[in-house]
Amino acid sequence: MPRSIIKGIGHYVPDNVVTNKELESMMETTDAWIQERTGIKERRWVEAGSDESPSTMGTAAARKAIADAGLTPDDIDFIIFATLSPDYYFPGPGVMVQEQLGIKEIGALDVRNQCSGFVYSLSVADQFIRSGMYKNILVIGSELHSGGLDKTTRGRGVSVIFGDGAGAVVLQATDDEQRGILSTHLHSEGQHALELALPSPNTKHWVPEIMEANDPNDISYYPVMNGNFVFKHAVTRFQEVIHEALQQNGFAPSDIDMLIPHQANLRISQFIQAKMKLRDDQVYNNIMRYGNTTAASIPIAISEARDEGKIKEGDLVCMAAFGSGFTWASALMRW
Numbered sequence: 001m002p003r004s005i006i007k008g009i010g011h012y013v014p015d016n017v018v019t020n021k022e023l024e025s026m027m028e029t030t031d032a033w034i035q036e037r038t039g040i041k042e043r044r045w046v047e048a049g050s051d052e053s054p055s056t057m058g059t060a061a062a063r064k065a066i067a068d069a070g071l072t073p074d075d076i077d078f079i080i081f082a083t084l085s086p087d088y089y090f091p092g093p094g095v096m097v098q099e100q101l102g103i104k105e106i107g108a109l110d111v112r113n114q115c116s117g118f119v120y121s122l123s124v125a126d127q128f129i130r131s132g133m134y135k136n137i138l139v140i141g142s143e144l145h146s147g148g149l150d151k152t153t154r155g156r157g158v159s160v161i162f163g164d165g166a167g168a169v170v171l172q173a174t175d176d177e178q179r180g181i182l183s184t185h186l187h188s189e190g191q192h193a194l195e196l197a198l199p200s201p202n203t204k205h206w207v208p209e210i211m212e213a214n215d216p217n218d219i220s221y222y223p224v225m226n227g228n229f230v231f232k233h234a235v236t237r238f239q240e241v242i243h244e245a246l247q248q249n250g251f252a253p254s255d256i257d258m259l260i261p262h263q264a265n266l267r268i269s270q271f272i273q274a275k276m277k278l279r280d281d282q283v284y285n286n287i288m289r290y291g292n293t294t295a296a297s298i299p300i301a302i303s304e305a306r307d308e309g310k311i312k313e314g315d316l317v318c319m320a321a322f323g324s325g326f327t328w329a330s331a332l333m334r335w
Helices: 031-038 054-068 093-101 114-131 153-159 190-195 207-213 227-248 266-275 294-307
Strands: 003-012 017-019 042-044 078-082 107-111 136-143 165-174 180-188 258-261 316-323 327-334
Touching: 003 054, 003 114, 003 180, 003 294, 031 266, 054 093, 054 136, 054 165, 054 294, 078 093, 078 114, 093 107, 093 136, 107 114, 114 136, 114 165, 114 180, 114 294, 114 316, 114 327, 136 294, 165 294, 180 227, 190 227, 227 266, 227 316, 227 327, 258 266, 258 294, 294 316
Parallel strands: 078 107, 078 136, 258 316
Antiparallel strands: 003 165, 017 042, 136 165, 180 327, 316 327
């Protein structure tokens, strides 16, 4: 049975940098307040009126990943696209990437697992590779949050956190037993689904009803988050799912060469690092520059870490995520 390796990787972020100072003019907040609670200094937001979308950003990241793998788009035989912010309610963005890349009639799957979406997608792709069904799978995480945020004081607890961007990898089969994905681990806890959610429109509260009510106090179409509740669950589940991957494969935290956590909050990453007694050079964070890019955060971080020489062939790399659903997941691989 073949193993899956990340053969190529790439990322894309919009040019528009939005600093904490700029947010001070939009809402009652301060640079110091944002940094203290999240570690974020700036983020990328798509310019208003731009043609950029989750699919176009995903395609830009995908082109880099495909080229990095030494392949052409025609070599890709399946696409998996993870996002909570698709271009349209339907169809999903996977087929749009297929069209934008000019690939003929291959399968395209959309994954809606929010912050855990990329790791979930990687797990699905790994099983396809192991089964021999596909040889070169394009896995994308892409998000455009900025257009749907409440950029007022009312929404500051959420809006200061999120950024736009995309990351992509090409997963490929290898017979090298010393490399590849060792295991993936997926979990969910639906009883807390609405602690971090975008409540509407939904099948009980459609757009016509929202428009007819014209209620200025109805903010259900903006993301909501019970911040303290989410934080407490995140720091627990992150540790559990990382240890699960390590224990299944006979490793200890000290064996990790690089931990790539979902970039939800720098304070969460720092808490996990301290609890697992990891050095600074064993954990990669870039939330300071990009904010929380949800399904895109891990592939963007992997891409940057590899480009900076912080991930090398033979390294033991762990990816872990926690987010809305609640869902959480990990993947352990020998680079």
